[in-house]
Amino acid sequence: MELKIRQATNSDLNKLMDIFDAARKFMQATGNANQWINGYPQRELIAQEIASGHCYICLNEQETPVGTFCFIEGPDPTYSYIEGGNWLDEAPYWVIHRLASDNSCHGVFEACIKWCIQQTTNLRIDTHSDNKVMQHLLEKNGFTRCGIIYVSNGTPRIAYQRHQAS
Known part of the structure; x- marks a missing residue:
C-alpha cells in the first residue's frame, strides 16, 4: 500500500486531532505514558503549524x-545544545516533529521518512526515553542516536540524526 503525503490544511484539523488522540492511546498502551501528556499537541499548536506550512x-x-x-x-533552538554525545555534523538540516499515526495501517513512519529524505539528506528528530517503538523505528531506518536534548519545557529527549551524502 502506497501512502501519499500532502500539506495539511485547516479542513484537516479535526482529523489531525483524532490521529493525535489515537497516537496518545497507542503510546500509553506501549509503556510510554509520559510523552504527549495534558492534551499535547494542542489544537492551537497544530493550527499554527498548518498556517506556517x-x-x-x-x-x-x-x-x-x-x-x-x-x-x-532548522536550525531548531532545542537542538543547539546536546549532551552525552554530538550531532553527526553541523550542516543545514530539517527536523521532523510530532510524527503520529492513527494505527489503522502500517507504513506511516516509513512513508514519512521516505518523503522527508526526498526533500533533504540531513534529518534530525527526537523522542522520549519511554518511546521504545519510535527508538526502534529510527534505528531500523538509518538514524544515529546522538545524545540528549531538552525540549522547551525542560524535559530530556533522545536526539537522532540521519545524514546521507547527496
Whole structure:
C-alpha cells in the first residue's frame, strides 16, 4: 500500500486531532505514558503549524488521513545544545516533529521518512526515553542516536540524526 503525503490544511484539523488522540492511546498502551501528556499537541499548536506550512498529512489509498508529521527547516533552538554525545555534523538540516499515526495501517513512519529524505539528506528528530517503538523505528531506518536534548519545557529527549551524502 502506497501512502501519499500532502500539506495539511485547516479542513484537516479535526482529523489531525483524532490521529493525535489515537497516537496518545497507542503510546500509553506501549509503556510510554509520559510523552504527549495534558492534551499535547494542542489544537492551537497544530493550527499554527498548518498556517506556517509545516504540517503534513499521510493519506491511504482511499485518501483517508492515517498519519501526520511536522517538517521544519532548522536550525531548531532545542537542538543547539546536546549532551552525552554530538550531532553527526553541523550542516543545514530539517527536523521532523510530532510524527503520529492513527494505527489503522502500517507504513506511516516509513512513508514519512521516505518523503522527508526526498526533500533533504540531513534529518534530525527526537523522542522520549519511554518511546521504545519510535527508538526502534529510527534505528531500523538509518538514524544515529546522538545524545540528549531538552525540549522547551525542560524535559530530556533522545536526539537522532540521519545524514546521507547527496
